[in-house]
Amino acid sequence: MHRDEIPPGTLYLLILKTLARSGEMHGYEIANSIQRISDDILQVEEGSLYPALQRMLIKGWVTAKWGTTAGNRRARYYQLTAAGRKQLTVEMSQFERVIGAITRVIEAV
């Protein structure tokens, strides 16, 4: 099965969107969710989620608190903040602008 690297700069967008959709999640769930929804095509180098999550914590886009998983393990759950939600719309519009431009370029005859 071939997997594609995610385009650079979109990791925040993917995490933000994933959290926006599902509320609280821990790192493993985020990674899984991204892979599953993209039909296993988008592959996050799973570990790189964690530095990204740290940066998002600093920015105040997400908050984290410790909880227990269904399997009764301790896990850190991340949740979107208001600032995170705002950031999501910013990233979305930015992404759409870029994608739109790229699409126009490659579809031009």
Place this chain on the structure above:
Amino acid sequence: MDWLRELARRLRMLMHRRQFDTDLEEEMRLHLELRQQEQIEAGMTPDNAQAAARRGFGNVTSLKEKSHIAWGWGWFEQLVQDMRYGLRMLRKSPGFTAVAVLTLALGIGANTAIFNVVHATLLQPLPTRQGNRLVVIWVNNLEQSWSRIGPTGQDYLEWKEESKSFDDLFLFEHGTGTVTGLGEPEQVAGLRVTTNFGEFFGIKPALGRTFRLEEAGSRHNFAILGYGYWQRRFGSDPSVAGRGMTLNGEEYTVIGVLPADFAALFPVDVVVPFDTDWVKRVNTDLGVFGRLKPGVALGQASGEMNVIAERIATARPLRKGFGTVLVPLEAVRVEYLRPALLVLLVAVGFVLLISCANVANLMLARSVGRQREMAIRIALGAGRLRLIRQFLAESTMLALLGGTAGALLALWSTDLLNVFVPSRIPVPNAADAVTLPGIHMSGAAVAITIVISLLTGIVFGVIPALQSLRCNVNESLKEGGRGFSIGPGGHRTRSTLVIVESALAFVLVIGAGLMIKRFWHLLDVNPGFHPDHLLTLRIKLPTDAKSSEYREPRQQAATFQRFLASVEAVPGIQSAAFAEIVPLSQDDMDMGYFVVQQDPALPPGGHLAADFRDITPNYFATMDIPLIAGRSFSEQDNLDRPRVVVIDETLARRFFPKQNPIGKHLQIPDTTRPSREIVGIVGGVHDTGFDQQPRPTIYFPSLQSPDQTMSLVLRTTLPPSAVLPAIKNAIWSVDKNQPLFAVRSMDEIISGIVSAQRLAFLLLGVFAFLALALAAIGIYGVTSYLVSERTHEIGVRIALGAQRSDVSHLVLGTGARPAGIGVIGGVVAAFALTRLLSSLLFGVSATDPLTFVVVAILLTLVALTACYIPARRAMRVDPVVALRCE
């Protein structure tokens, strides 16, 4: 505000660094284990599943680091790392650390201590409002070489009327008052002021009120207490306002207490008011302050005051030849200290530079040993900037350690300084003294110490850092275990440091040498009397009260005679006399005019000036002032007999050249008194200070010229504490309400006179000694390093037949040459810099050749001695051992 919240989050992470790391680790572990679980469930073996999970996850360590760095504390953690490493290095070489810290502590401590003095004296603001606009106004008379004398009450009133440059003028008179009824009678320091006192200085009294302007209209016996006096005599009684007290035999009402800090301006016990009539009458040495209007410059005000002075001179002939002098109050307070403190600041700066040079040298020597370490680090990819930072962290830590030790030294030295620094420094020729505040370690001084430490750390850390980075990695690694050297560049750096050190030390020692010479000159001056075993004290008869029996001059003279008879009967007193003013005491001034009768040399209306002194007959004998011609006074020279005077030889020489003054008559102008016959000539006396030549003086018999205040001089071989109770009782047996004050031995008076010079000389001496010792250590360090580095070479030379003397020449040459160059440089620098000292040197030339030669020889000897020890070691090198080491 977002950045603020972000900073708060970053800080929280910094606080919980360890927690953060374990959290991240747990989170990642969970991730890996869940992934592994999933793979196993999909049918993988556990081992394969683990490997797959790790592959998918990426480099755990690197990701952890990335997450850590994301919080932005990398630089801080590196700094902590550098400091930990530095501390370890310092602990590993305790000898080096101790020497470096001690050297720095001396340098930094000396700077902090002197800064404390500067802060306490020069930088404290006046305890008044608009202190920077206050000026002191004096009268001067250049013909009489009076540079600053106090104006009269009439001057004050006319200035106040006519001048437009000032918001307000304030008149005051220093004096003393007799307080009775509060235990032992006491003579207190008093101040009589115009009633704008409180308003002029913006005083917020600690208790009660100050005077009201309208109280100038008539005489009020109101008194404001000084804070210290209120504490001392009234036990800080909070209800003191309204209480009565007896001052000079009159009843006064206490209306308030001055704030504590006001003592920095006027250290007085009691303040009482002038009324307007009184101001018109007073013509003794008064003080006038003016508060400049906003926007009026000092020069402008001076110009206006001079115009007024000219107008006054035409209206009042006695004021002919007089002008005014305006000096900012802030400048007056510090002008006697500023030159000395500037010199000391330069001196401690030099000491600090020398300590820096020494520590830089030490670190340079050590960095040679660490060259291999540096080479390895560079080879492994350490950035040069990172290495410089490492060096600086190490040197800064040394400097901070040195700074801490220095601050402790300074703290301890402030106690010492408070003992040695006199609280009052007499101002020659002004019958006044500068009051010095207590010296203490201030917050500002602590801040300065930290700044100095950090700067020193950078200064002496950068040199070895740059030096060691210049090394060639390849060469260093190739050379193997031994035989490192810092190369010619390093030697040049170290020799330069020695040159600078020697030059700085030379300048300091020259300064101290000049001060020593000056001090010797001072102590060598013959004061004109015999100062040993003399005890002095002052007595002031209270005359204010209408009922006082002392209002009549004849009564005053008779009372002092009774005191004298009573004191002379005390056992152990060899001789006793009263004098209006004791030489060198700076207690008071009395100058006056006279003319020589039938002297054609003087233009009509002109007059001569001299110091006037009223004395009892036994004064010359008690003081051991030699009688040169004629006779001294006797008990018969009283008001019923012809008026007589005795003059001193200075006056005789100046105004009676080639004549015999005895039998000539002097006339005091503007009095109707009969003329006075000169009956004797005595030796000149240094009256105002050892710096000044004896001034023309006329002595009057006190029976013919009574005074209210007199000083008692006693010659006794007993210690003052042994005779004082008996003296007090002798005075009190005549008048039980009569206080004695200003009790001092002549030794104390003289030590006060020379205290400013002694202090400058002592401190400069200490700093010069420090500089010399540090320079010697520096030269020794460089030379002995050279010897240890060249042991092998020396061994070869000796094996090849070099004589021991050749070897010692070689070593002495390498160590002493930079020191010699330094001395030459020091001579040049000293020629330029000792001019700073000239205001402290008086009689001694700032380029005194003898001092320069002696100090040059001294420094050369010290340098040679410092080289001699390593040279001897070099001579003892055993060629066999040296070569076997190879």
